[in-house]
Amino acid sequence: MSSWSEQETICNASNKRKKAFGQAYSNHKKVAADGESRExxxxxxxxxxxxxxxxxxxELQTELKQMRNVLANAQSENDRLASLAQEIxxxxxxxxxxxxxxDDLGKAALG
Structure with a gap:
């Protein structure tokens, strides 16, 4: 038969294990909640x-379209000016x- 002291020791150890398990479980829940929050x-x-x-x-696609239009207009203007320069x-x-x-006619008339 166990003595009162042994039973008390066993009971205290059991209570400590329960408390430790409770804390571990609580910590696990907190870590899981923190992980979910972080996720x-x-x-x-x-x-x-x-x-x-x-x-x-x-925005960049819109800017690209605008720049392509500017380029096309500049190329058209360049072509127009090149044609005008050729005419001149x-x-x-x-x-x-x-x-x-x-001058040749004037020289021939004088000559």
Missing amino acids: ESLIQESASKEAYYEQKVL REKIAVLEEMSSAK
Whole structure:
């Protein structure tokens, strides 16, 4: 038969184990809750970043379209000016020929 002291020791040890188990269980629940909270926070942060970058991509696509339009307009203007420059060169050549012919006629008339 066990003595009162042994029973008390066993009871105290059992109570300590129960208390330790309770604390461990409580800590486990807290860690799990913290993990879930952190995961939720990361998911929200990720969703926020994704939305930001999607918006940034849309803005850059719009800017790219605008720049392509600017480039197309600049190329058209360049083509127009090149054509105009060619016309002017041709007119200058004609005027130079006319001036040369006029000079030749003047010299022939005097000569």
